Amino acid sequence: MNVKENLSRIEQEIQAACSRSGRDRSDIHIIAVTKYVTVNRALEAVDAGICHIGENRLQGALEKWEACRGQAFLHFVGSLQTRKVKDIVDKYDYFHSLDRLGLAREFQKRSPENHIVPCMVQVNVSGEDSKAGVAPQDLEGFIEDLKNYPAVQVAGLMTMAPFEEDPEQTRPVFRKLRELRDDIQKQQYSHAPCNHLSMGMSNDFAVAVEEGATFVRIGTDLVGTRHG
Numbered sequence: 001m002n003v004k005e006n007l008s009r010i011e012q013e014i015q016a017a018c019s020r021s022g023r024d025r026s027d028i029h030i031i032a033v034t035k036y037v038t039v040n041r042a043l044e045a046v047d048a049g050i051c052h053i054g055e056n057r058l059q060g061a062l063e064k065w066e067a068c069r070g071q072a073f074l075h076f077v078g079s080l081q082t083r084k085v086k087d088i089v090d091k092y093d094y095f096h097s098l099d100r101l102g103l104a105r106e107f108q109k110r111s112p113e114n115h116i117v118p119c120m121v122q123v124n125v126s127g128e129d130s131k132a133g134v135a136p137q138d139l140e141g142f143i144e145d146l147k148n149y150p151a152v153q154v155a156g157l158m159t160m161a162p163f164e165e166d167p168e169q170t171r172p173v174f175r176k177l178r179e180l181r182d183d184i185q186k187q188q189y190s191h192a193p194c195n196h197l198s199m200g201m202s203n204d205f206a207v208a209v210e211e212g213a214t215f216v217r218i219g220t221d222l223v224g225t226r227h228g
Ligand SMILES: *Cc1c(COP(=O)(O)O)cnc(C)c1O
Pocket: 033, 035, 056, 077, 078, 160, 201, 202, 203, 217, 218, 219, 220, 221
């Protein structure tokens, strides 16, 4: 399938989820996760009207930056080794996997002067050992500590739900992330406006939209896993 056809199907599902939940379609942004596909496929997504591209590894991130910069917002969605921050800090527009202070310290150190990096704090809502992220009970303290790194702005929260055959089963995870986001917003931290919820992938984005996602990260269903 070409990206345009995939996108129109996904678009319909998002609009249906918006009407079920009374949400405004314009509050939801689709990130095409291009980690399995070529630069050409990423450019096809841009041509289809996608304006957010997501990558989770350094090499792919640099390739897609070369090809797509200036044409789309670039999102780094994977876990990032601290020493690699310097390679993308001035290239990527959003970081979705802030899960430790060491990373914030490195952003602070490597950011060009007055540069602010919008980050999502990754939360391990499901508590699976295999998943990265701050534990929900540690989130507020973690976000308080981030005020010491003015280069880092907490733009929102991110989570990955466990894979479920029935996506409905992921709902409690997404709902919990929204509740955590609402709690942080109430604190009115100037370094943590925390407006965004980055949640929902190919399997479960419709449920995530119903629960308040502002960024859905879609790879397989949108650009596929190995297109030329
Ligand atoms: C790969 C990946 C996605 C996209 O997953 P699909 O199931 O292919 O849609 C989303 N978020 C992150 C962090 C990923 O690594």
